[in-house]
Amino acid sequence: MNGEHATREVFWNVSQVWVMYVLLIPTMLVAGYGIYRRFRTWRRGRPEQRFDQPWVRIQFLFRHAVVQQATWQKRFAGFFHALIFWGMVNLTVATTVVLVHHDFGLPIMQGQFYLWFQSLTVDIFGALTILGLSLAAVRRWTSPSMPLVHSWEASMILILLLTILFSGFLLEGWRIAATNDPWGMWSPFGYVIAMASLSWMSIPAMQWTHAVTWWFHMGLVFGFLAWAPYTKLLHPLTAVLNLYTAPLSPIGGSLHAIDFDKNESLGVNALSSFTWKDLLDLDACTECGRCTAVCPANAVGKLLSPRDLILDLRHLSRTQDDFSKPIIDATPALSPEALWACTTCGACVESCPVSIAQMPKIVDMRRHLAMEEAVLPDTMEKAIGSLEARGHPYAGTQFSRLDWMKGLEVPQRADIQECDVLLWVGCGGALVERNQRVTRAMAQLLDKAGVNYAVLGREERCTGDPARRMGNEFLFQKLAGENIATLQRYQVKTVVTACPHCFNTLRNEYPELGGNFEVLHHSQFLERLVSEGKLSPKAQSEAKVTFHDPCYLGRQNNIFDAPRQLVQISVRPASVEMEKSREKSFCCGGGGGMSFVDEPANQRVNQERARQVLETGADVVAVGCPFCMTMLEDGVNAVRSSDPSTRPTKVLDVAELLWDSVRDQSTTF
């Protein structure tokens, strides 16, 4: 049969169709109000620029909303989500086709298009959607360890959608059977239903049940449409908005500066202190739980759960009219205890499929605690006090910023005319004994490569990273201002540092305060020196190495390969990867001021990571961060002291590995 005239009758077997059009009005009103209500809430936030660079934003939106990169990071969930998502897209297009064909009088629903798309494709996608929904239902109802919110709402949504789709197929089947549709085979699933029905139902019976089911189906669809904006199914809309307005900076640059002259609120303890984008974030949450599943603090049993934090804030934004009410401590997920557990690792931000910024909100609330209330955990208070008095967070250290260079000839910037590269030592690199060895290796490598470098020595101050992430933005800006002035006075152009926290702050946070320098992590710079032939390593070591990505280098600044290449250059065997590596690396536990905190013995993030390191059976775990260094060393020691049979894995910085392969004698680890 020639398909040229193929089509079907819209509203076959349905009388009083006008009732449907009338019902559409209240449906749209209810749904519209649901959306407007949220929109009104977002407008209560403070202003924030998020509509610049439209082209970049569109590309970002494409990657996340269409390809759904982040959603796929969970294979199973990514799979069924894609089925449902594409199914829904298809059904929406199909409905639009009917609308154009029937209501706008443009006869597009016919011929080959009708057969291939409107019949075959839509039929298949409908079936795939049912498959996706069923998988989602099976997961939701059978696996108890799920990071999901077990709400009746989510279950209702699944049941409702499944019912709508099933009844749709029944309608299709009965129509095909009753009209003896010559093109019925193009809708294979409908056709099967048609054949099955024919075997036991009479045509009039089908017509009757079709009519009743049609209204039932319509009623459910309209009900669903009206209800959706009041449920988590608002997310197709909010997710798109949220992705379009997502921060374009790397995660490491996502904290915003406070303008102290404007005397705005210092930090956040009320919904009204959030920006409109923060409030939109809350509504965009799909409750998927990915963030909490990757949160290291949550993994070791602490109270912090980024998902609950977002959902509790959302609940407040929907239930309390007064946006000036305090939010800190309103629920356990918003308690100071939870807020102070965050390592600011950024795993939550990275994992979120709709680009919600959980960690910056935590820092915002910490700012309130640190600056407006001046209550911090005692040990953090000590670190802050030391930063204020001495420009470094290591209260009680017996080292000065020059001690590490004993026996080496390290040029200090004040003593020389000029230099090409400024080696930023950092507080950890200067004042923590273990890390002094890394700094020494670094200085010797630079010497060996003939780099014209210098250090600031006593003129260096903490970059302010720990102060900022412990919530003391004021102190951060003070320290940053001093450092920027020093760097500018010496006309520094290029800064190299072995500390990813210094790196991140210098690179992503100083520009906003007027300090613009080329900033490189030492792994990048060393790799460059090797590829330029200025260093010629001879990989002799047979050590099996695994590399631990520092959060502030990897996930927060997307630098994954340079340190790995250095490892590969420095040792002979191929390195092994941990299960959680690169973007998914698990924090050492030391970020966000947490390395100054004594965690409860059974809730130590570093020991959890140490266990992951030990699982690889590596001889050496290579790091590229002074915090990771001490956290992992302590972690490995702790795990080994409780189980002496574990491997004596060493923690070495990539610069130490390289130095060992560059200097003449060979070393064994």
Place this chain on the structure above:
Amino acid sequence: MISPAKGLTHLMNILVCLKQILDPELPSRDFRIDAAGRDADRNTAGLVMNIFCANALETALQFREKHGGKITVITFGVPSAEEILRKALALRVDSAVLIRSDLSQRPNPWCIARVLAAAIRKLGDFDLVLTGRESGDWGDGQTGALLAEELGRPCVSLADELKADTVNTALVRIRRQTDQGWEALEASTPLVITVTNNEHNVPRIAKTRDVMQAFRQPLTTWSLAELGVDAQSISEDLACTEVVELAIPIKQTHCEWVTGETLDDRISLLAKRIATVVQSA
């Protein structure tokens, strides 16, 4: 100024004396002594508020929170001492006074007490004058007591807790640390108290808004001449002590092996050796 707690009609007027000292956390390798061998060399050290002064200030702040009152802080020092006054202002004390030292010599406790007393007379009556028990640099531990002497007031030393009496507004209750334990005292104001540390008077940190505000607050600055302290008595004070020599102790470790045939031999030799060392020490 904080209004008095219910039932109290009298507002305590509290003065806290503060001292700026070299950062005691200066790494020992960076600690130097000046060429004359009489004083610490500032070198790279930062300057901080003496910790016992900070304890005294914290005690005063807690007292004010509970019972109301007014706190003035005062320091006698070089211009940089303004920093610790600003710190105190950031903790919301009511006023601050800097007495500029133009002496060519480091003032000793007699001299400091005389100057502070002159300032206190000029400032008016205080019910309570608090000082730290001693300073973290020289550790004389004299200034509080000498100040009480100068003012002709009683002095309670080593206090670690301070409360108002709810009935008699001129009384305070003080807990004092002694070698044997604590002494509970009742004392009538006006009074000088030297404060020592305990877990309850750990200095608080300032709220950022107050830190910003503190830089804009007025500060009273006086010179010695403005206080009418006569140069003659100052020089007499200064003459009553002299630092003869200041030196960094040299730490020496000496390692000696005790050898012997058997373990018992070695133990008895070791015991004898220990006995001679102890005797000669």
